[in-house]
Amino acid sequence: MTTKPTPGLTRFNTSPDSDALAALHEVCASSAWGSKLLAQRPYATTEALFLASDAATAELTAEDLAEAMAGHPPIGRPKPGDPTSSREQSGMAGAPEALKAEMLELNLTYQETFGHVFLICATGRTGEQMRDAVRERIGNTPEQEREIVRTELGKINRIRLTRLVEEENA
Secondary structure: OOOOOOHHHHHHHHOOHHHHHHHHHHHOOOHHHHHHHHHOOOOOOHHHHHHHHHHHHHOOOHHHHHHHHOOOOOOOOOOOOOHHHHHHOHHHHOOOHHHHHHHHHHHHHHHHHHOOOOOOOOOOOOHHHHHHHHHHHOOOOHHHHHHHHHHHHHHHHHHHHHHHHHOOOO
């Protein structure tokens, strides 16, 4: 647990609102989430930032969640030139072609079922683990899935916020 601000957290706390909001948008595409975090600056610790993020994520409406998910590419197809999505989805990078093809089919089925991209905190997961997760989650109700998506989004936001406030020149 961080007990004092890191240089990155200090930079985030003191940057102009427009710069801070742009950085938050890179973390999460939900404008409601970003606005809530921006309004609570400055943060004394990284943990305080995490708690604010968790609270803002918990308050997202279905529309806010849809906006957040729109900022995430499908698993197995990171945004070209986006080091964040490539890093987060690295478990699929070296996957066999058969697994990549299966994941594409599963992604399409999931999107047809729920109307949005399959969202999972992919950091540290293998391609097989992500495939198994989408297989399992396709059977959920929309309400169950929305809450799982909210949880996964919270995990992703924490990872990205950590990078934001720990990097010297983020």
